[in-house]
Amino acid sequence: xxxxxxxxxxxxxxxxxxxxxxxxxxxxxxxxxxxxxxxxxxxxxxxxxxxxxxxxxxxxxxxxxxxxxxxxxxxxxxxxxxxxxxxxxxxxxxxxxxxxxxxxxxxxxxxxxxxxxxxxxxxxxxxxxxxxxxxxxxxxxxxxxxxxxx
Numbered sequence: 001x002x003x004x005x006x007x008x009x010x011x012x013x014x015x016x017x018x019x020x021x022x023x024x025x026x027x028x029x030x031x032x033x034x035x036x037x038x039x040x041x042x043x044x045x046x047x048x049x050x051x052x053x054x055x056x057x058x059x060x061x062x063x064x065x066x067x068x069x070x071x072x073x074x075x076x077x078x079x080x081x082x083x084x085x086x087x088x089x090x091x092x093x094x095x096x097x098x099x100x101x102x103x104x105x106x107x108x109x110x111x112x113x114x115x116x117x118x119x120x121x122x123x124x125x126x127x128x129x130x131x132x133x134x135x136x137x138x139x140x141x142x143x144x145x146x147x148x149x150x
Contacts, residue, residue, distance in 0.1 A: 005129065006078060012025040128142060
């Protein structure tokens with residue numbers, strides 16, 4: 001599962017292809033701040049994936065300053081997942097969030113809470129955002145030297 005308005009680095013997609021489901025790509029916050037086109041105030045609001053020994057242990061949606069200040073690197077979920085069938089049970093079981101939406105991070109956390117073990121693929125590269133028309137020009141320029149292979 002991926003967001004269609006993000007341009008993910010090939011290394012993240014390749015890591016998920018080699019993982020056993022379920023798995024998630026987690027992006028190092030510093031790499032996102034340094035190399036993405038997403039402003040720092042928006043990155044600050046992204047879900048954080050806490051991991052131990054190569055496994056996702058918790059997803060924190062809209063983390064507070066205490067989580068973001070954590071030494072040793074913060075890894076963000078940019079919604080690049082490899083799910084198994086358990087996700088369907090999770091989607092039926094979760095409730096709407098405070099925002100009135102069904103959140104994929106809530107479904108993933110439900111899976112973890114009910115015994116699923118997610119591999120955490122740690123990525124030290126940025127994701128480019130294409131959620132508005134104004135993003136198209138700058139992202140096009142950033143990708144000008146990328147060879148397209150169909």
